Amino acid sequence: MPVYLDHAATTPLSAEALAVMTRELARTGNPSSLHGAGRRARRAVEDARETLATAAGAHPSEVIFTSGGTEADNLAVKGLFWARRDEDPRRTRILCSAVEHHAVMDTVEWLEKHEGANVVWIPVDGEGKVRLEAVKQEIEREPESVALVTVMWANNEVGTIEPVREIVELAKPHGIPVHSDAVQAFGSIPVDFRGSGLAAMSVSGHKLGGPVGVGALFLGRAVKLTPVQHGGGQERDVRSGTLDTPAIAAFAAAAEAVTANLAAEHERLSKLRERLISGVRAAVPDAVLRGASGDGRLPGNAHFTFPGCEGDSLLFLLDLAGVESSTGSACTAGVPRPSHVLLAMGLDEDTARGAQRFTLGHDSTEEDVDVLLKALPEACLRARQAGMAGHESTIQTAATVARQS
C-alpha cells in the first residue's frame, strides 16, 4: 500500500460519514417534497444543518449547502460583489489576498474581466501571511469603493493561518463584508463563524472526511447575496437545486466527528508534522521549509522547496517509491507552473519550481513519515539530475536557436 501524504487534496471518508451515507443512499425522498419520504429527507437535511452549524459555531439558518468549496467560493464572491455594487455603484473594488486558491482567485479575475470589478491584490510576507497594514491602507484609502474583502482562513499550499479576525476588525467600521475560504481550516483548527465576524465562509466536505461534491457557505442572516444559479429557490433562495441528502448527512457526520476530536488530533498531527520536518531537514539538509512555523501553520501541513529539484519530477519519483505527495499547486493543462503562492511570498521562479507538499490526516502514522524519509534522499538526487538534464536541454535548445537565427 502506498503511503498517502496528500490529505490537503482530499482525505479518506471517515467511518462516521460512510455509515451515514450508506444508510441515506438506500432511502429515497426529495427534501422539498411534502409526502412522508420527502419529510423524512427534509428531517435528515435539517439535522445535518444543525450538526454542521454547531461544528462551525454558526446558527443553522446560516448554512447554505453547496456542491463543494469551489461553488461556495463562487457564490460568496460573485454574490457579495453583485449585491453590494447594486446597492451602490461606487463599490467596485475587491480586496483579495495574493495567495488565494484558484476557486477565489479565478472568480475575482472573472469579475474583473466581465463585471467591471477592480481587484486589489493584498500582499503577503515571506511566510505567506497577509499584510494587515496593506488591508488597512486599501480600506482607508477609499472605503466607499470596497465591495468586499476575501482572505482565506488557511492556505492550502504552505498551510499558513491567516489573521481573519483582525481583517474583519479593519473592515467592520466601514460596513464592508469579509468572506473567508475556510476549506483547509475547517476540521483542522478551531473555526468559529459567529466569533469571527465574517459575512460569509466557505467549507468543503472532502477535506475533513466527508464525501466529495458537497460543501457549504456560511452566510450571516442579514447579509445580502445575489444568487449565481436560479431555479427552485432552495437554501434561502440563494442556492437553487435539489439537496443531496446522503452527501449532506455524511458531511455533517464527518464534521461532527472531526470537531469532537479536534484538540487531540491537532496535538497528534502537530507532533507528527514536526517529526516529518526535522526528518526531511536531516535527510536533505538544503531543503527549505516554507510557510509559518509551529502553531502558525495547519497541524498536518509540511511544505518544502528542494533546491535544484523539479517538483513534478520529485512527485513522480516519490510516487514510484510508494509515497503520494503533491507539488501543492495545480498545473494548467498539464503544464507545471511555479506556484502563485510561493511567488507572492517572494520566491523566484526557479526556487518555486522545487516545491513539494506533504499533508497528514487522520490515518497518518509515524511509519508513513519513516517511509517518506527513507525514500526522499534518493528521489531528491534523481530529481536534481532530471532538473539539471532539463536545464541543460533548455540551454542546448536556446543555443541551437541562437545559432540558427
Ligand SMILES: Cc1ncc(COP(=O)(O)O)c(C=O)c1O
Ligand atoms: C483553499 C481551498 N479552497 C477551495 C477548494 C475547492 O474545494 P472543492 O474541491 O470542494 O471544490 C480547495 C480544494 O483544494 C481548497 O484547498
